Amino acid sequence: MRKNSIKNTRINGEVQKELSNIIRGEIKDPRINPLTSVVAVEVAPDLKTCKAYISVLGDEKSQQDTIKGLKSAEGYIRTMLAKSINLRNTPQITFILDQSIEYGVKMSKMIDDVTKDIADKTEE
Template identity: 25%
Template sequence: MSIWDPKQTLDSVGLGRQEQKRSTRVADAIRNELAVFMLQKVRDPKLAEVSISRVEVTDDLRVARIFFTLLAGNKRAKATENSLHKAKGFMRTHLAKTLNMRYTPDLQFRYDETADKVAHVESIFQEIENERKERGEDS
């Protein structure tokens, strides 16, 4: 004897789960495609250390803001951003061929400062922990 579960019934017709917005799905596809593209096709040594951290696409799918990080930190962020801007046409052509969209979004590259901010906050926490240890040892 099976017990009737309304959640399973709703899921089977597609009403029980929350669907992602199209712009979010497109952003994920662009991030995945560019990450693979950067590994396989880009030969510019300035772009060797680039990692695509996240992509934000506007709701009308006209603009994609691509946030990147560098393994070496933010020292060469501006130069890398210029190199990415120069390769933008090459990348956009690749996306047009692979994503099969009516309109390929304009690509805007920005350095993602989130990793730097996290490292800064972690260093503050480390300083606090060190001060607590010093006070505990002095008492």
């Protein structure tokens, strides 16, 4: 199976949807920020491993605590994933902190500041 096959893309989407449901509704760990979202999921073609890119709205400590909480609950998450998705193998999940949304917001703010300065100079 090729890495970007239709089947693999469909599995990635399904795992992402179920992971976000599990994180949002099933886990009661206080370390996990309620504003946690699963940005992307990459399941290996052999269905043995999975990288889950997690975005957390909050400060650095909140982000680190959320990743620690998810890593400690990985066994439970994997069990719940196995119950909700019928795959040959339930993948071993690796949680990776994704800061692309935060980076995008920061860049957008910087662009707005520059364009505002240019607009102010043209009005003078």
